[in-house]
Amino acid sequence: MTGLTxxxxxxxxxxxxxxxxxxPDEGCCFTGTEDGSVWRVSHxxxxxxxxxxxxxxPLGIEHHPEGWLLVCDAHRGLLRVEPATGRVDVLTDSVDGARLLVTNNAAIAADGTIWFSDSSTVHPIEEWRQDFARDTxxxxxxxxxxDGxxxxxxxxxxxxNGVALAADESFVTVAESGGRTVVRHWLAGERAGTTDLLVDDLPGYPDNxxxxxxxxxxxxxxxxALAAVRLLHRGPRWLRVAATSVPERLQPQPRRVVHVQAFDDDGALVRDVRRPATDFHMVTGVREHEGRVWLGSLLEAAIAVTDL
Incomplete structure (x- = not known):
């Protein structure tokens, strides 16, 4: 990565x-922040x-073919957001009678099917460190x-965490932040209904x-990847609980980096884009569009842009 704005x-x-x-919003970037706001940034x-x-x-955000935004809201579920009017409608907030706890990321299929992740049934988004370290x-x-x-x-x-569809929608992927993998679930072809890995042993913890x-x-x-976290995940549950019971400043901390990777549908690494985290870090959102890469961060009051 050369320049980063x-x-x-x-x-x-x-x-x-x-x-x-x-x-009407073509070329604009949308993001959501901790206070519940959804923002539009001009091209x-x-x-x-x-x-x-x-x-x-709001966490994951998608642009629907009909022009509205699909927002994965950790507290409220899957939302339909109309940028022109500000209207917000809940598409779903539960499954099998139980509330979704951390609606995180999504992908929209051509027929309108929405594939989305629920990160945990134990810890809300504010306790993501606990869920991550305790490996629930x-x-x-x-x-x-x-049909809903x-x-x-x-x-x-x-x-x-992150969800994406194959270009031909033959499979859907979901990232496991704690496992450092991208899981692939086949939707069509001879392997339909089976699950394997698109990517294993990522160099760090994937998000969106x-x-x-x-x-x-x-x-x-x-x-x-942090050695301390690897040791925790291998240890007994009491140790994982104890490690997240101490003050947060004493817990294993994410290392500062700006890093995204891109893979083809066979899981081959095609792009490896990184830079030192001098003025931006902890990339949790990415969108490549026509040679420009947009980045979001859970821990920044900003987005960032770089051109490939």
């Missing part, structure tokens, strides 16, 4: 980013507008059909993922 936004924790590919980076307030904590493996991949029905597709994931305009699956590396 940091764009401040009027809110902390711009966790994900998406670029509108059509309609030239000169104008930032607050287009909606979810009343929760209660994350899930879910599917919302066009919601089903659990995969369970037992180590903090389920997205398919770029280049056809690749882009994966954020929020932090390089």
């Amino acid at each position: 940091v764009v401040p936004v009027p809110g902390f924790g711009a966790e994900d980013v998406v670029v509108a590919t059509h309609g 030239d980076l000169r104008r930032i507008d607050r287009v909606a307030a979810t009343g929760g904590r 493996r209660t994350g899930r991949l879910l599917r919302r059909d066009p 029905r919601v089903a659990v597709v995969l369970e037992g994931l180590a903090f389920a 993922t997205a398919r770029g305009s280049d056809g690749l699956v882009w994966v954020t590396i929020a932090s390089p």
